Amino acid sequence: MLHLSKPIIGKEEIKNVTAVLKSGVIAQGQTVRNLETKFARYCNTKYAIAFNSGTAALHSGLYALGIKKGDEVITSPFTFIATANVILMMGARPVFADIRKEDFNLNPEKVAEKITSKTKAIIPVDLYGQTYDYDGLKSVIGKKNIPILEDACQAVGAKYKSKKAGQLGDAAAFSLYATKNITSGEGGILTTDNIKIMNKAKMFRHHGQSEKKRYEYLDLGYNYRLTNILAAIGLAQLNKISTINRLRIKNALYLIKNLEGIPGLILPVIGKNNTHVFHQFTIRIDDKFVSNREKFIKYLKNNGIDSGIYYPKPIHLAYHLKFLNYKIGDFPVSENMAKEVLSLPVHPLLTKRQLDYIINKIKAYVN
Ligand SMILES: *Cc1c(COP(=O)(O)O)cnc(C)c1O
Numbered sequence: 533m534l535h536l537s538k539p540i541i542g543k544e545e546i547k548n549v550t551a552v553l554k555s556g557v558i559a560q561g562q563t564v565r566n567l568e569t570k571f572a573r574y575c576n577t578k579y580a581i582a583f584n585s586g587t588a589a590l591h592s593g594l595y596a597l598g599i600k601k602g603d604e605v606i607t608s609p610f611t612f613i614a615t616a617n618v619i620l621m622m623g624a625r626p627v628f629a630d631i632r633k634e635d636f637n638l639n640p641e642k643v644a645e646k647i648t649s650k651t652k653a654i655i656p657v658d659l660y661g662q663t664y665d666y667d668g669l670k671s672v673i674g675k676k677n678i679p680i681l682e683d684a685c686q687a688v689g690a691k692y693k694s695k696k697a698g699q700l701g702d703a704a705a706f707s708l709y710a711t712k713n714i715t716s717g718e719g720g721i722l723t724t725d726n727i728k729i730m731n732k733a734k735m736f737r738h739h740g741q742s743e744k745k746r747y748e749y750l751d752l753g754y755n756y757r758l759t760n761i762l763a764a765i766g767l768a769q770l771n772k773i774s775t776i777n778r779l780r781i782k783n784a785l786y787l788i789k790n791l792e793g794i795p796g797l798i799l800p801v802i803g804k805n806n807t808h809v810f811h812q813f814t815i816r817i818d819d820k821f822v823s824n825r826e827k828f829i830k831y832l833k834n835n836g837i838d839s840g841i842y843y844p845k846p847i848h849l850a851y852h853l854k855f856l857n858y859k860i861g862d863f864p865v866s867e868n869m870a871k872e873v874l875s876l877p878v879h880p881l882l883t884k885r886q887l888d889y890i891i892n893k894i895k896a897y898v899n
Contacts, residue, residue: 533836533837533838534836534837534838534882534886534889534890535838535877535879536711536838536840536875536876536877536879537711537877537879538881539715540769540772540776540880542768544768545764545765545768548563548765548767549761549764549765551764552760552761552763552764553761555760557760558759558761559757559760560757560758560760561760562760563760563763563764564582564760564763566763566767567582567721567758567763567767567770568580568582570767570770571706571721571723571770572723574689574696574770574773575697575698575699575704576695576698576699577698577699577704577723577725578724578725578726578730579723579724579725579726579727580722581721581722581723581724581730581734582719582721582757582758582763582766583719583720583722583737583756583757583758584718584719584720584756584757584759584762585707585709585718585719585720585756586614586685586705586706586707586708586709586712586719586720587614587617587618587707588720588737588754588756589705589706589707589720589721589722589756590614590615590618590655590681590683590685591618591621591622591736591754591756592732592733592736592737592756593618593681593704593705593722593724593733594618594619594621594622594624594653594655594681595622595732595733595736596703596722596724596728596729596730596732596736597652597653597681597702597703597729598652599619599622599624599652600622600623600624600652601623601624602623602624602625602650603622603624603625603650603651603652603653604624604625604627604648604650604651604652605619605622605624605625605626605627605651605653605654605655606627606628606629606643606646606647606651606653606654607619607627607628607629607654607655607656607683608628608629608631608637608638608655608656608657608659608866609628609630609631609846609847609848609863609866610636610659610843610846610847610863610865610869610870611657611659611683611843611847612685612842613847613850614685615655615657615683616847616850616853619655620852625650625856626847626853626856627646627651628848628858629642629645629646630642630864630865631865631866632665632865633816633865633868633869635659635664635665635801635803635806636659636660636662636814636869636873637656637657637658637659637662637664637665638654638656638657638664638665638669640665640668640671640672641672643669643672644672647672647676647678651676652678652679653678653679653680653681654669654673654678654680654681655680655681655683656669656680656682656683656700656701657683657686658682658683658684658685658686658687658700659686660800660808660810660811660812660813660814660842660875661686661690661780661810661811661812662687662690662802662803662806662808662809663682663684663687663690663691663692663697663806664682664692664700665803665805666692666693666695666700666805679702679703680700680701681701681702681703681704681705682700682701682703682704682705683704683705684697684698684704684705684706684723685705685706685707685709685712685720686707686712686713686811686812687706687809687811688706688713688714688773688777688809689713689773689774689777689807689809690807690808690809691806691807692805692806692807693805698723699723699725702724702726702729703722703723703726703729704722704724705720705721705722706720706721706722706723707720708720708721708762708766708769712811713773713777713780713809713811714766714769714772714773715765715769716762716763716765716769717762717765718762719758719762719763720758731743735750735753736751736753736754736756737753737755737756737757738753738755738756738757739753739754740752740753741753775880777809777810779880780810780811780878780879781808781809783810783813783880783882784800784808784810784813784878786884786887787799787813787878787887787890787891788800790887790888790891791815791891791894794821794894794895795820795821795898796817796818796819796820796821796822797815797817797821797894797898798815798816798817798818798872800814800815810878812840812842812878813875813877813878814842814873814874814875814876815873815874815875815876816869816872816873816874817872817874821898822897822898823897825871825872825874828874828897829841829874831893831897832893832894837876837877837889837890837893839874839875839876839877840874841870841875842873842875843870843873844870845870846863846867848862848863848866876890877890
């Protein structure tokens with residue numbers, strides 16, 4: 533089976549973890565701080581704060597931005613559920629704005645329609661490894677005091693013009709989950725240039741404890757700490773990030789070149805301002821394709837090719853968000869993309885032969 537994702541675990545990961553285990557300091561300590569320093573350097577940000585998940589990093593980011601009960605936070609309905617759940621965790625109200633079908637990311641014009649006096653933050657998502665339209669969103673926000681929390685969970689290493697993912701907002705959250713471009717199994721990172729955001733996020737990570745005085749609690753917080761064991765894996769992965777992303781891009785460009793011109797199969801579009809790191813290689817299957825998407829998925833599976841739908845249901849239609857009174861038809865682009873998208877294997881361990889196999893099987897199906 534050609535899997536959709538495969539972590540690259542080598543000697544360095546094993547060596548780093550062994551060293552931590554032998555050191556006896558396995559909870560949050562120096563290895564976590566080393567990961568933070570390296571990650572901040574990689575993203576060109578002043579600070580990076582490690583968490584035990586991307587969700588924890590997003591939640592802490594919203595806390596650090598001062599989001600309160602009743603505030604409105606605008607985000608995309610076409611993302612992983614965590615993006616909206618962290619808004620609920622703060623007692624705030626998720627307000628959705630539709631996406632663009634070209635890059636599956638927030639449409640700034642649609643965001644503009646949703647801004648009210650209660651809007652206290654926007655969470656744009658860098659879906660599939662391509663950053664959102666930074667200039668577009670900035671111009672819509674204009675002089676209004678609305679901070680951006682970038683959900684960069686899928687986009688480590690991506691770029692918008694000369695800025696890196698992680699720099700495209702007041703703070704940005706990354707995930708180190710097993711399927712992401714680099715991983716520690718579970719883990720997350722928040723990046724920022726703002727010292728106040730950094731301090732508040734660190735406080736939130738450790739039960740609201742004062743950074744200055746132990747056992748002095750200034751606010752409600754959580755246990756969102758990462759362990760040295762996992763940071764050791766993350767450090768080894770960070771050393772490989774350039775190679776990992778280069779191979780993903782290479783594989784994606786090869787697939788694009790060889791799958792061009794198939795009726796009803798719409799290939800990913802790389803924005804003119806973007807460096808796309810292809811966390812997912814996501815095509816669209818529309819009415820002009822030889823079969824429906826489900827039959828195609830079955831055919832791929834029968835031929836040993838894994839594929840995935842990210843995401844089959846836009847978030848505004850999730851059960852626990854019913855109280856927001858969204859309904860089918862509210863976000864037509866997101867709803868349509870949920871019916872059309874299909875992600876194919878693009879991970880760095882795929883050989884040229886395996887890529888050719890995928891291409892040839894798809895061509896055989898169409899002909
Ligand atoms: C993976 C992901 C998250 C959450 O990260 P976890 O580490 O799984 O908590 C949030 N948003 C998006 C877009 C993601 O892909």
